[in-house]
Amino acid sequence: MLDYDGVAEGYDASRGGEARAAATVEAVERLLPTRTSALLDVACGTGIVTMHLERPGRTVLGVDRSRGMIDLASRRVPHRMMLGDATRLPIKSAKVDAVVLIWLLHLLDDAGPVLAEGARVLRAGGVLLTTVDKDEAAFSAESDVAAVTARMRHEHAIRASDRFERVVELAAGHGLRLVGDTTFAGSGQGWSPRQWREQIAEGHIHWSREADPARVTRLCRDLSSLPDQDVARPDPLYRLIALSS
Numbered sequence: 703m704l705d706y707d708g709v710a711e712g713y714d715a716s717r718g719g720e721a722r723a724a725a726t727v728e729a730v731e732r733l734l735p736t737r738t739s740a741l742l743d744v745a746c747g748t749g750i751v752t753m754h755l756e757r758p759g760r761t762v763l764g765v766d767r768s769r770g771m772i773d774l775a776s777r778r779v780p781h782r783m784m785l786g787d788a789t790r791l792p793i794k795s796a797k798v799d800a801v802v803l804i805w806l807l808h809l810l811d812d813a814g815p816v817l818a819e820g821a822r823v824l825r826a827g828g829v830l831l832t833t834v835d836k837d838e839a840a841f842s843a844e845s846d847v848a849a850v851t852a853r854m855r856h857e858h859a860i861r862a863s864d865r866f867e868r869v870v871e872l873a874a875g876h877g878l879r880l881v882g883d884t885t886f887a888g889s890g891q892g893w894s895p896r897q898w899r900e901q902i903a904e905g906h907i908h909w910s911r912e913a914d915p916a917r918v919t920r921l922c923r924d925l926s927s928l929p930d931q932d933v934a935r936p937d938p939l940y941r942l943i944a945l946s947s
Contacts, residue, residue: 721889721890722888722889722890722891723750723751723754724754724889725886725887725888725889726751726804726886726940727751727754727755728886729884729885729886729940729942730751730755730802730804730831730942731755732882732884733829733831733882733884733942733943733944734800734829734831735799735800735829737799738760738799738800738829739759739760739761739799740760740761740763740797740798740799740800740825741755741760741761741762741763741798741799741800741801741802742762742763742764742765742791742793742798742800742801742802742823743755743762743763743764743765743802743804744765744788744791744801744802744803744806744816744820745765745766745767745788745803745804745805745806746764746765746766746771746772746775746783747766747768747771747775748771748774748775748778749764749771749774749775749776749777749778749779749783750778751802751804752764752775752778752779752783753778753779755802756779761782762779762782763782763783763784763793763798764779764782764783764784765783765784765785765786765788765791765792765793766783766785766786767785767786767787767788769785772784772785788803788806788815788816788819789815789816789819790819791819791820791822791823793823794823795822795823796822796823796824796825796826797823797825798823798824798825798828799824799825799828799829800824800828800829800830800831801820801823801824801828801829801830801831802831802832803816803820803830803831803832803833804831804832804833804942805833805836806832806833807832807833807834807836807863807864807869808833808836808837808862808863808864808908809863810863810864811863812863813863813864813868813869813872814872814875817830817832817869817872817873817876817878818876820832821873821876821877821878821947824947826947827946827947828946828947829881829882829944829945829946830873830878830944830945830946831942831943831944831945832864832869832942832943832945833864833940833941833942834864834865834866834869834941834942834943835859835862835864835865835866835941836864836940837855837858837859837862837864837907837908837909838855838859839888839938839939839940839941840888840891840892840893840935840938841855842936842938842939843935843936843937843939845935845936846895846928846929846935847893847895847898847925847928847935848935850921850924850925850928851898851921851925854909854910854913854917854921855909857909857913858908858909858912859909862908866941866943869943870943870945873945877947878945878946878947879945879946879947880943880944880945881944881945881946882943882944883941883942883943883944884941884942885939885940885941885942886939886940886942887937887938887939887940888937888938888939888940889937890937891937891938892934892935892936892937892938893934893935894930894931894932894933894934894935895925895926895928895930895931895935896925896926896931896932898925899922899925899926902918902921902922902925903918903922
């Protein structure tokens with residue numbers, strides 16, 4: 703798992719910065735009920751998305767387990783950031799109209815406890831928004847990198863904790879059903895073959911960490927043989943869904 707305390711200050715620059723945050727917020731707003739007055743951003747990170755979700759008449763709160771992230775987020779949204787675990791939210795039951803989970807479920811071994819907590823803190827008729835299939839987002843458009851990594855990725859996707867079908871199934875167990883679906887681009891996040899090879903070799907990619915080391919070595923070799931080593935491939939296309947009671 704990434705040391706989020708250690709990377710907090712440079713995190714936004716490495717993840718698309720304001721452009722990706724703006725695209726995320728636009729997608730969230732498309733799925734939010736118009737009368738959302740209390741919103742909880744779980745795993746809010748640096749608060750770069752959280753701060754843009756504030757609106758007149760809407761109270762926005764953020765929760766993250768990383769002290770470094772919360773310290774940074776508190777500069778953007780003072781007095782509304784809380785240190786806490788997504789499986790034990792520091793919020794009373796039935797207190798918010800919306801729960802937002804952006805790029806969280808794919809990091810977990812089991813999304814169930816987080817979805818259960820999200821459902822617990824939602825008011826009747828509230829909405830839970832979450833990204834799904836995150837590790838496949840980078841390959842939503844065809845490319846040579848997508849082709850080279852396809853087999854290893856697909857083996858992982860079947861078991862991924864944020865797989866769309868699995869998330870919908872788990873949510874149903876807590877009285878939540880699918881009510882909305884949209885996508886948004888990760889502006890400036892298309893990686894080159896060299897960047898993919900470096901990320902995989904350093905163990906930063908979930909599906910490569912689970913694979914046999916010999917297979918990972920062969921994959922890195924195949925990536926290094928692709929043309930245009932420093933040319934970015936298509937931007938990710940992230941999927942965001944809405945679940946409601």
